[in-house]
Amino acid sequence: MDTLSLGLLLAGLLIILPLALYALFLWRRVWARQRAIREAERARRExxxxxxRILAGSLLDEQLPLIEGAIRIKVLIDNYDTxxxxxPRCQVFHQLFEATAHVPTHAAWKALERNERRHHEARFMELELQHKAAARASARWLLEEALPPPANDD
Incomplete structure (x- = not known):
């Protein structure tokens, strides 16, 4: 091998080696970021x-009004797992959500006239009578079959 070839080979190695080390550094950052994303997603799902589980249990124990519980469960379940x-067992939550989506909340609810509030409350009672058994069955199914058991932090 002549001197020129040896010099070019060394120059190539001097260029490639730092680039390879930099590429490895960048890949390690990518892998660490992917790991962090997976961990954040796992923590979010948990x-x-x-x-x-808390909402479904509260709905079953009647510690939470049916309509409010169904709305909250629907929103969380949409974010938890599409x-x-x-x-089909969760459709009752969607039905109750859609049936009450037009009802004002928070300050807008307080601003309603008394007869309007009573009208909405009467509709809530109708919906509760109509869907209570299905909502309770769906909440029980979520607790017993659909959701993984709680993680032990022992």
């Missing part, structure tokens, strides 16, 4: 699952 949200 938190949402825990919240869903496939689970689309399960």
């Amino acid at each position: 938190r949402l699952g825990s919240d869903l 496939a689970l949200s689309n399960n």
Whole structure:
């Protein structure tokens, strides 16, 4: 091998080696970021699952009004798992959400005239009578079959 070839080979190695080390550094950052994203998603799902278990249990124990519980469960389940949200057993939550979507909340609810509030409350009672059994069955199904058991932090 002549001197020129050897010099070019060394120059190439001196260029390639730092670039390879930099590429490895960048890949390690990508892998660490992917790991962090997976961990954040796992923690989010665990938190949402825990919240869903609490809401479903509260709905079954009648510690939470049916309409409010159904609305909250529907919103959380949409964020937790789209496939689970689309399960026919969860449709009652969607039905109650859609039936009450037009009802004002918070300050707008307080601003309603008394007869308007009473009209909405009467509709809530109708919906509760109509959907209570299905909502309770769906909440029980979520707790017993659909949601993973709570993680032990022992």
